[in-house]
Amino acid sequence: MRIISSDEIDACLEDRDVLETLRRAYRSNTVAPTCPDYDITRLKGLSGNLAVQPAWTDFSAQNDVERGYVGCSLALDLPENGGVSSNLYILFSGTGAQPIALIDGMRLGTWRMAGTHALAMSYLAREDTSRLLVIGNNPRLPRVLAAYATARNLTSVLFAGTSKEVRKKAAAQPALSNVHLGETTEIHAAQEGADMICIAGPDINTGTFHALTYLDPAAGCHVDILDTTASLSSELLEDVRLFTSDLSDPPRAELEWAADLSELARGNKAGRRYYGQRTLFYPSKRTGLTDFTLAAHIFLRT
Known part of the structure; x- marks a missing residue:
């Protein structure tokens, strides 16, 4: 499994390419279900939040399981961190199910947001x-x-x-x-x-x-x-x-x-x-589709 850092993300992306990649994402049949966020009880009445946003290639629509990916964004917010979240993106092979990339979710999110x-x-x-x-x-x-x-x-x-x-x-x-x-x-x-x-x-x-x-x-x-x-x-x-x-x-x-x-x-x-x-x-908080598409794009270029 490759670990892809923020510097590697910056080196392989450019704004026009990201914009057009996301345009194709919104035209695609990628499966991106809506999942609930999870509250994490902390001390003194405080709570944190874990957001899980999965997505995967529509294998049935493409009638092929020899290509494609399954991915998931994990974002963790804890009150002790002053509102700063931790975010990782994990990408799996859609063929063999092995994890193939762990991507800096914070930098991925910055490029996705901008695009x-x-x-x-x-x-x-x-x-x-x-x-x-x-x-x-x-x-x-x-x-x-x-x-x-x-x-x-x-x-x-x-x-x-x-x-x-x-x-x-x-x-x-x-x-x-x-x-x-x-x-x-x-x-x-x-x-x-x-x-x-x-x-x-x-x-x-x-x-x-x-x-x-x-x-x-x-x-x-x-x-x-x-x-x-x-x-x-x-x-x-x-x-x-x-x-x-x-x-x-x-x-x-x-x-x-x-x-x-x-x-x-x-x-x-x-x-x-x-x-x-x-x-x-006014953007929706659900970004599973775009995170997945951009993560696959990054993986293929690093």
Whole structure:
């Protein structure tokens, strides 16, 4: 069994290839059942969480068991770790059932997250999208922004409440070398000129999402939610066309979802219907399909 490190993952992947690999995943017949998360009782009334997300090649559909894989993502969150999860991905041969790879799940998850949001952007953001407003902080932002740049021709990125370290790492991304990167504290004014808004996480200065109460994107704007703990106004959610990554387990069942990425990738549902429509992508927590596909992709290239 091969152990594939974060450095090996970075060395074998590039953003455009990841985006197209995930597009093929959403068009495939890969089996990715929804499994419950498991609570782990700790001390002092606290609890942890173990998330198990399996997936495998549809051997019956391909009428062949001589090729394909079975895989599973294991994510462990314990309260003592301050909200930082541990994540591993194990990949088995679909032929002989032997384990063939143990993959750094944290780095796999960063690339998968970036590719998934860029894929959604390719269907939902206007073709002429060039100005991006990023609200809040997220350590995965540099990778996500590089992926965005493969889906649309970005010319400027404005950061609001993003850490200096994250902004510095973003500036070092080759895909953003010709993109103007700036800062703003005037979120309400900045959103008027944004073609797309990324809700990355809490403001690095305040630790809150307070500005989102007044979020009112311009006509035609696409809103991409990286941090699903963000509190969005009911007025915004009622006015935009809503999309998610997996409707088999939607992030908020009470909302009216237009489509998920499988329906968009297969052409069964439309994304943006007209130029001035506001769209919003809110990812599902279930990532079994995309983790599996990207893990197999990595295994074949390392």
